[in-house]
Amino acid sequence: xxxxxxxxxxxxxxxxEATVLEWLVSPGDQVERNQPLVEVETTKSAxxxxxxxxxxxxxxxxxxxxxxxxxxxLIVFEVPDNTAGIVGTVPKEEAPKRRVRLSAVLDxx
Amino acid sequence: xxxxxxxxxxAMADGTPRRGVEQLSMQQALNLALDEVLAANPKAxxxxxxxxxxxxxFRVTDGLQAKYGTGRVxxxxxxxxxxxxxxxxxxxxGFHSIPEVQFDGFAYPAINQIVxxxxxxxxxxxxxxxxxxxxxxxxxxxxxxxxxxxESLEALFAHVPGLKVVxxxxxxxxxxxxxxxxxxxxxxxxxxxxxxxxxxxxVDFDSADPAGSPAGGSPAGAKVMRAGRHxxxxxxxxxxxxxxxxxxxxxxDGIDIEVLDLRWLKPIDEAxxxxxxxxxxRAVVVHEAPLTSGLGAEVxxxxxQACFDTLKAPVExxxxxxxxxxxxxxxxxxxxxxxxILFGIQRVLEYKRG
Amino acid sequence: xxxxxxPFSGNDAGxxxxxxxxxxxxxxxxxxxxxxVAVRHLDSSAIAWQRQGIIPGYAPELGxxxxxxxxxxxxxxxxxxxxxxxxxxxVARAMGVDMVAYMSTHKATWHGGLYDPLQSRLAPIQAVVxxxxxxxxxxxxxxxxxxxxxxxxxxxxxxxxxxxxIHEAMNFAAVMKAPVVFFVQNNGWAISVPTERQVAGxxxxxxxxxxxxxxxxIDGNDVVAVVxxxxxxxxxxxxxxxxxxxxxMTYRRGPHSTSDDPGRYRSLNEERDDAGEDPLERFRRxxxxxxxxxxxxxxxxxxAAKAEEEHIRAGIQALGSxxxxxxxxxxxxxxxxALQAQAANWREESEHV
Ligand SMILES: Cc1ncc(C[n+]2csc(CCOP(=O)(O)OP(=O)(O)O)c2C)c(N)n1
Ligand SMILES: [Mg+2]
Numbered sequence: 001x002x003x004x005x006x007x008x009x010x011x012x013x014x015x016x017e018a019t020v021l022e023w024l025v026s027p028g029d030q031v032e033r034n035q036p037l038v039e040v041e042t043t044k045s046a047x048x049x050x051x052x053x054x055x056x057x058x059x060x061x062x063x064x065x066x067x068x069x070x071x072x073x074l075i076v077f078e079v080p081d082n083t084a085g086i087v088g089t090v091p092k093e094e095a096p097k098r099r100v101r102l103s104a105v106l107d108x109x
Numbered sequence: 110x111x112x113x114x115x116x117x118x119x120a121m122a123d124g125t126p127r128r129g130v131e132q133l134s135m136q137q138a139l140n141l142a143l144d145e146v147l148a149a150n151p152k153a154x155x156x157x158x159x160x161x162x163x164x165x166x167f168r169v170t171d172g173l174q175a176k177y178g179t180g181r182v183x184x185x186x187x188x189x190x191x192x193x194x195x196x197x198x199x200x201x202x203g204f205h206s207i208p209e210v211q212f213d214g215f216a217y218p219a220i221n222q223i224v225x226x227x228x229x230x231x232x233x234x235x236x237x238x239x240x241x242x243x244x245x246x247x248x249x250x251x252x253x254x255x256x257x258x259x260e261s262l263e264a265l266f267a268h269v270p271g272l273k274v275v276x277x278x279x280x281x282x283x284x285x286x287x288x289x290x291x292x293x294x295x296x297x298x299x300x301x302x303x304x305x306x307x308x309x310x311x312v313d314f315d316s317a318d319p320a321g322s323p324a325g326g327s328p329a330g331a332k333v334m335r336a337g338r339h340x341x342x343x344x345x346x347x348x349x350x351x352x353x354x355x356x357x358x359x360x361x362d363g364i365d366i367e368v369l370d371l372r373w374l375k376p377i378d379e380a381x382x383x384x385x386x387x388x389x390x391r392a393v394v395v396h397e398a399p400l401t402s403g404l405g406a407e408v409x410x411x412x413x414q415a416c417f418d419t420l421k422a423p424v425e426x427x428x429x430x431x432x433x434x435x436x437x438x439x440x441x442x443x444x445x446x447x448x449x450i451l452f453g454i455q456r457v458l459e460y461k462r463g
Numbered sequence: 464x465x466x467x468x469x470p471f472s473g474n475d476a477g478x479x480x481x482x483x484x485x486x487x488x489x490x491x492x493x494x495x496x497x498x499x500v501a502v503r504h505l506d507s508s509a510i511a512w513q514r515q516g517i518i519p520g521y522a523p524e525l526g527x528x529x530x531x532x533x534x535x536x537x538x539x540x541x542x543x544x545x546x547x548x549x550x551x552x553x554v555a556r557a558m559g560v561d562m563v564a565y566m567s568t569h570k571a572t573w574h575g576g577l578y579d580p581l582q583s584r585l586a587p588i589q590a591v592v593x594x595x596x597x598x599x600x601x602x603x604x605x606x607x608x609x610x611x612x613x614x615x616x617x618x619x620x621x622x623x624x625x626x627x628x629i630h631e632a633m634n635f636a637a638v639m640k641a642p643v644v645f646f647v648q649n650n651g652w653a654i655s656v657p658t659e660r661q662v663a664g665x666x667x668x669x670x671x672x673x674x675x676x677x678x679x680x681i682d683g684n685d686v687v688a689v690v691x692x693x694x695x696x697x698x699x700x701x702x703x704x705x706x707x708x709x710x711x712m713t714y715r716r717g718p719h720s721t722s723d724d725p726g727r728y729r730s731l732n733e734e735r736d737d738a739g740e741d742p743l744e745r746f747r748r749x750x751x752x753x754x755x756x757x758x759x760x761x762x763x764x765x766x767a768a769k770a771e772e773e774h775i776r777a778g779i780q781a782l783g784s785x786x787x788x789x790x791x792x793x794x795x796x797x798x799x800x801a802l803q804a805q806a807a808n809w810r811e812e813s814e815h816v
Contacts, residue, residue: 030514033718033725034734053726054718082134082307084722085247086159086166086211086654088254088437089519091304096354099814100451102362104458106339162728163655184656186625187592214591218626253519255549256574256590401801430805432794437519437571438784442813452812 001078003058008074009049011042017069018042020062025075029057037075040068055079127314136306138280139169139245142287143207147177150205153291155182157192157209157245166211167247167306189219196242197226205241207291213248213300214257227296228271240271242296243287248276249347249397250444251304253437258303260434261398263345266298267375267407274374276300278334278349280310285317286372289328300374302347330378333385337367340391340454343382343408345371348395348445355450364458374404382408383415390416393425393453395445400428422460427453479677480704484694487687489755495536495686496750497764499528499743502553504768505562505775509552509569513721517780518569522550526684526716529742530648532557533689534711537697538616540584544602546595546617549588550648554618560585562771563778570779592653593619593626596645600632603641603700614700616644616693622653624667633708637674640705644696645671647708648683650715651737655728668710676706683711684742687749714738787813 008018018040025031025038036048038060055077062068082090126145133141146153155170155177161184164171174182185192189210196206210216216223223244230240250259266274275290275297277283283301290297317328334349335356342352349370356366369385371377386392392412394405409424427445435443487495502524509521524531531553538545538558547554555565555578564578568588575587589595599617606613623629624647636643647667651658659665671678677699681692689711696707716738718725725734750756791798791806 030511032510034716034731050731052731053724083168083724084252084520085254085303085306086720086723087258087520088252088303088722090307091251093308096358096447098358098447098451100448100455102359102364102451102455102458104339104364104455106364106458158653159655161655164727166654184660186661187622187653187656188625188627190627191625218591218628253571255520255568258590400805430790430809431799431802432790433574435790436568436574436785438573439787439790440571442787442790442809448814449812 002081004053004055004077004079005073006052006075006077007071008040008068010070011040011047012044015042015044015070017067020064020066020068021046022064023060024048025051025057025060027057027059031055031057031077049074051075053077053079129315130311130313132309133280133284133312134307134309135277135280135283135301136168138284138312139287139301140171140173141312142284142291143170143173144176146207146288146291147173147181150291152203153181153205153207154199155207155209156185158185158187158211160184160209165209167301167303169245169301169306170209189215189217190222193219193222193227193242193244196244197222197230197240200230200240200242201238205243205291207243207245209245211247212254212258212303213246213260213262216244216246216262217257223266223272223296223298224269228269231295232271239294240296241294243291243293243299244296245287245299245301247303247306248300249302249304250434250440251302251347253440256434256436259440261346261396261429262298263300263374263396264398264402264404264407267404271296272375273297274300275372276302276346276374277372278302278344278346278370279305279308281312282328282332282370282372284312284314285328289317300346304347305350308350329373331372331381332370333367333381334370335366335368337365337389339365339389340393340457341367341369341382341385341389342393342395342450342454343369343371343412344395345374346397348397351445351447352395352450355447355454358447358451359454364454366454371408377407377411379411379415382411386412386416387419390419390421391457392416392420393427393450393457395427395450395453397429397444399431400426401431403428422457425453425457479679479695479699479707480702484691484698487690492687492750492755493760493764495532495690496746496756496761497767498532498536498557499553499686499746500761500764501768501771502528502532502556503743504765505556505566505772506552508772508776509566510717510721512776512779513569517776518566519571520721521569522720523717524550524553524715526714526738526742527648527650528553529686529689529746530683530711530713533686534616534618534646534693534709537690537693538584539697542611542613543697544584544586544599544613544615546586546599546602546615547588548592548595548618548620548623549590550620551588551618555583555585558583558585562775563782566775566779567782570782572782573785593623593628596623596629596632597635599643599645600636600639600641603636603643603706604639606642607639612642612701614642614644614697616646616697618646618648620653621647621649621651621658621661621667622656624662624670625653630670633670633674633676633706636706637676640703642700642703643706644693644700645706645708646693647710648713649710650713652715652719652729654719654723657729666710668708671708676708678708678710680710680712683713684739684745686742686746713742716741 535557
């Protein structure tokens with residue numbers, strides 16, 4: 001598993017920070033792309049930030065009322081090291097299992 | 110992941126082949142090979158469905174468009190016959206196309222262009238219009254995918270005069286075989302075992318084969334992946350790894366197995382087959398493709414021809430069945446598993462003449 | 464994306480003969496809404512099932528509910544026949560297909576799905592892009608030969624419109640005057656390739672002119688427009704006037720499949736700008752404004768959708784693997800000795816019988 005950190009994006013010209021109003025997800029949640037993550041307030045307005053990607057939330061930064069600067073970590077996702085192709089799954093490496101035993105009298109001629 | 114691939118390719122900015130040894134997945138090894146081919150040959154092109162911006166559904170072409178531009182690495186409209194047909198004209202215009210068909214089963218819509226055109230233009234044009242086309246096809250099963258994403262087409266391709274066919278079994282092979290295939294003046298179908306894209310392995314950039322191997326350091330022929338005395342397992346693609354596991358299990362029972370990775374499915378390295386089986390005197394061929402008219406029959410015949418006098422038993426085949434590749438739930442029932450391969454070995458070991 | 468407001472403003476729409484169908488009743492409008500909610504809820508649940516390991520993969524149809532439910536709703540399952548792709552869950556649901564049997568394909572139980580295609584009037588799920596469009600022409604021509612009045616409807620995407628088979632199908636159908644409705648869902652994307660780099664000229668509907676076939680380019684996010692256009696196309700084809708093409712302009716709001724990462728080829732801003740208004744929300748507001756439905760009805764529809772999803776999930780979870788012997792038994796109507804021998808060998812050497 002790898003971790004991907006998303007910083008607070010620039011929410012409009014010139015903004016340098018935003019205040020967390022409410023987190024809509026918690027660590028452990030599986031979120032989908034575009035799912036609302038957090039409500040933040042800028043000097044202009046309150047906005048809901050959608051998730052740029054699907055993944056499992058590992059950490060969130062800042063509680064209600066905390067200020068976060070643009071570019072600072074906002075949320076950390078856990079993503080599998082290997083992503084499957086467009087369809088199907090990544091096969092698991094399993095220890096080989098057997099039922100059949102071999103028996104042979106080998107004449108080493 | 111995309112960064113990881115780009116990083117390992119980063120030293121390649123000037124196109125110098127890499128040196129030394131690295132742990133890479135097959136995806137990464139193939140990506141690196143394509144990177145080097147594009148750097149070395151300004152006439153090389155990479156294209157197909159989702160090969161550009163997305164970097165391919167298995168990320169094999171990841172980062173290449175950013176590096177070489179949309180002229181040399183590009184997305185095509187969704188039409189396999191179009192992709193392969195266009196490769197013919199590009200070859201006539203002096204380009205080396207390295208098209209991708211997204212999945213094995215989608216080579217079928219392109220069969221007309223592959224069989225009727227690519228495979229015979231050199232012949233038709235009396236050698237004046239060679240077809241240096243390297244067709245990459247994610248192949249074989251094992252990933253619980255929808256229909257047409259688990260097919261083994263090697264016998265189909267191998268049967269067509271004018272096509273060469275190769276399949277790597279691990280990241281090292283993938284790197285060297287793709288580079289080699291992409292330098293050939295003839296059409297090569299390059300079958301990538303999709304179930305092995307993610308497993309990492311050592312890639313020795315300096316030499317295709319370990320010193321002293323029977324293939325003599327060239328990626329042109331078959332390769333002994335494990336030496337043994339009692340029986341030769343012949344395989345390619347994803348089945349090589351499985352056969353290596355079987356060989357370890359057989360060793361517990363006192364049976365010493367040689368595993369021969371055929372690599373080239375056309376032309377087949379007859380000398381390597383003969384050399385191995387003359388020594389072991391027993392052979393089992395393993396493939397995922399259906400049994401009937403599969404490549405196992407060709408291999409068995411070549412062995413029989415070369416080793417009839419010394420063979421202890423008829424060559425056995427352990428293969429998929431004559432059924433359409435099944436849905437994920439039944440996949441493990443279809444692909445030759447360890448026990449079925451052991452059964453095949455046991456049949457050969459038990460064989461009594463007369 | 465330039466969607467056209469009226470369902471009848473596509474090129475050559477004037478050639479479409481046949482009466483306009485009756486306007487939808489309030490009851491039908493509510494039924495359409497309930498279907499769309501059921502489909503939306505099942506679709507988003509299927510993504511969650513994949514994340515939970517219940518199914519290995521899924522191709523969501525988020526954003527295409529109006530196009531799918533609206534067109535599927537227009538089908539007369541007593542005489543018509545439908546050819547889906549891999550993304551037509553909403554069509555299947557609107558046609559009343561058993562959804563456990565339908566979703567089984569995503570559980571990797573059986574490639575084509577486990578529903579009975581003949582009874583459901585829905586051909587097996589098709590994984591080859593453009594694979595079944597010619598089949599629709601053949602089925603429809605069979606209706607002509609048998610002097611029956613069934614119509615074939617075949618689905619395909621903007622990406623599929625690049626395949627040669629699609630063009631062959633349009634030409635065949637037009638030459639033979641086969642009763643086919645070509646239903647294109649132009650959802651803006653074929654995996655990572657946007658329509659503008661897929662469809663030269665930008666319109667699949669425009670192709671129809673070349674084949675002498677009427678076409679309707681409709682707002683595929685307006686379920687009422689979709690139902691009306693599809694009904695009209697069916698009437699045209701049923702009356703013996705030959706094929707019709709409908710290009711429903713919509714948007715694939717989700718990833719191509721559960722393992723796709725759209726962030727690699729489009730931004731959230733682009734998605735927001737291009738997706739337009741959510742077809743479900745838009746229909747909800749319309750029903751409310753027209754006094755056709757109220758909040759109580761919406762709540763009821765959602766509750767029913769949730770109950771339905773639970774039922775389908777339970778069915779999917781309870782679904783075991785098919786017996787391996789089916790691999791052999793279903794290859795032919797008349798099996799072969801070689802196949803029987805392989806089945807015997809499999810039974811002997813396989814652990815799971
Ligand atoms: C013949 C063929 N080629 C490639 C694929 C892989 N593939 C599956 S879906 C898809 C994109 C299809 O796009 P579109 O027709 O627009 O339908 P959508 O997925 O948007 O519903 C591709 C390339 C396939 N299934 N069949
Ligand atoms: Mg599309």
